[in-house]
Amino acid sequence: MPELPEVETFVRILGEGYPDNPSIVGREVVDARVLWARTLAMPDPGTFQSRIVGQRIERIGRRGKFLRLSLSQDELLIHLRMSGDLLVEPSDSPLAVHHRLILELDDGRRLAFNDTRKFGRVWLTDDPQQVLGELGPEPLDPNFTGQDFYQALHSRRRQLKPLLLDQHFIAGLGNIYSDEALHRSKLHPLHQSDQLSESQSRDLLDSIRIVLKEGIRRNGTSIDWVYRGGDFQNYLRAYGRTGLPCPTCGTPIVRLIVGQRSTHVCPNCQPAPD
């Protein structure tokens, strides 16, 4: 589920808190419960429990779609995958069915990782680079330039859409925001990466940044029962709009499969490559 804007929204919510549910920064972990063992990528549940208890949450950040909680000694990395969710709730509230991992805090609240489909993963490590090291550049990093992007696109020969979804190539895009960025830049998802001109590359990077920033501004995208609180779903131009008119030209949006993933294009604005 969550892509960069949704994870960024969690960073803000957990880091700043909100009325009646203040920030978890500064809190100490006083207990941990692993309810679905495979949620833990590392270490094993026993080690995890003994190692995390007593550590304080010092900082909250993000790298790609990974949420990073800097603790006193270690770093806790959380990847929500398709259906992961994070809740801060009173420690005495009943356990929801899909809670997979619980951190009890020193103020009577708990941080709960809830994950219906069990794809989400959590790492506790003193070497986060071991997990994050292979990630591509952050799309919103101002040091990442249009020229860098052009060269990266030309260093491979890939279909655009699977390339944008490849976290080694660029970190943070998922199915929604890649469809939105391609639609905005009028590029077809099957376009070969090394066929883009410099100006098309620049446009694509601009579009990626625009859709990510708008997603962040609107607190992410909420669809069905997955992810709460965002409203970017009301502003999507291509994703999930099969048969509905393209906001630019009115042509019905078409759904196709690219790289095994549902993909949404305007056949008029995004002409298929030869």
Add this chain to the structure above:
DNA sequence: ACGAGCGCCTGTCGGC
């Protein structure tokens, strides 16, 4: 190097 196929999971929805 690249793309397809599949596994991992649970839940919802639409068709028959």
Add this chain to the structure above:
DNA sequence: TGCCGACAGGCGCTCG
């Protein structure tokens, strides 16, 4: 009503 397949914000693995 019940059953069954398709599908879902991700990603890692195999195999050509």
